Amino acid sequence: MVTGIHSALSGLLALQQKTAATAHNTANVNTDGYKKVRVTLHEGVAPGTVEPRAEKIETPGPVVQEQTAAGPEMVEKSNVDLAQEMPNLMLSRRYYQANLKVVQSEDERLGSLLNIKS
Template identity: 35%
Template sequence: MSISLSTALSGVSAANERLRASANNVANVNTDGYRRERVEAQTNAAGGVSTRVTKLPEPGSDLAADVVEQKSATYAYVANLRVLQTQVRAEGALLDIHV
């Protein structure tokens, strides 16, 4: 698998995890004692990104931050998906030339 495909796939996965965590935070906004989840991303040496979900130390909600996180993660998801689509199209064009 090419580096660009691997990087874009890890980006899609990271954006998906960010969406999941922020949706969970929004769903539990009225739950007493709920500690919000936060997704921490780290760049891999081989390219791409890995994520880790942590709980904030104190209970509480921040609905505005979670909605912004959902929008940001959605844009990241779409951007990485576009990279995947472009790479697949380019590889398809190369295969068409060599056939």
């Protein structure tokens, strides 16, 4: 496989996992006791590849008092902060666009190369 395309596809797959984790966190922002997942991108084992690493962030969420059938109880809320999730999602979108541009450029370069050869 062509190195530029391989690197870009590796990045796209890693960003797909990062975006899925952000979507999951956002969907569970109001789930009591939910712990967010953070995906970080690292250099892969193979040259020019990206490896996503997911980890659960165990910091406690805010604790609030809620009225239940048994009376008032202290309940831990989710530790997801939308003020962090939305910028992460916007950055992932830009990174995704950049990787797509690499694939497009490599495709055009290979097309030109094949046209010259024929």
